[in-house]
Amino acid sequence: MSSTEPQYSWLWCDDNEKITEWFLNEPDHHEYQFFYSSFINAANRAWELLRHKNTILQPLDEEMINLLSRDPIPAGMLIETLNKYNRLIGGTKGYLEGKGLIRFQDVAPERSAVNNGEIELHKKVRSFCKKLPKAEQETMEDEEMADGEAAEVGKSPVQFEVAIVGGKKNNEDHDMA
Numbered sequence: 001m002s003s004t005e006p007q008y009s010w011l012w013c014d015d016n017e018k019i020t021e022w023f024l025n026e027p028d029h030h031e032y033q034f035f036y037s038s039f040i041n042a043a044n045r046a047w048e049l050l051r052h053k054n055t056i057l058q059p060l061d062e063e064m065i066n067l068l069s070r071d072p073i074p075a076g077m078l079i080e081t082l083n084k085y086n087r088l089i090g091g092t093k094g095y096l097e098g099k100g101l102i103r104f105q106d107v108a109p110e111r112s113a114v115n116n117g118e119i120e121l122h123k124k125v126r127s128f129c130k131k132l133p134k135a136e137q138e139t140m141e142d143e144e145m146a147d148g149e150a151a152e153v154g155k156s157p158v159q160f161e162v163a164i165v166g167g168k169k170n171n172e173d174h175d176m177a
Helices: 016-025 034-052 059-068 075-089 111-131 134-145 147-152 171-176
Strands: none
Touching: 016 075, 016 147, 034 059, 034 111, 059 075
């Protein structure tokens, strides 16, 4: 990244430069403060929905929750989610979420407000994860871990055989009786 490109932060990502490069090369996006603030507000809304039982989450909300629960967030995963969010809001023609942790309307929020919103979201996520019983934290980590990652750390995915009960009987079933 050249020294003339702006330095943007992107949640608690492991490679802000990679995300910034993606953002600057994306042809149809809002100004950073608008786009990133709207994304933080949407991610916060998804995180709040997680806390309500019996709530059906949209696929992008689930993806945002999975993203937020990682520390650090892998850059590739964040780019994929930001890209989906940008398509969802319709690029520069779309609706930005100006309500939530970072409030804005026609004027871009200050950089400090954006940073404060990011910090507040991170605090919410960390405090929620700390409140989980140790077993649930490990379950969340195991569910998030891909099979390839599991092999690297010596864990093998658990597989169960499921017996099918009920349904139509085959001729083989009659022969055995």
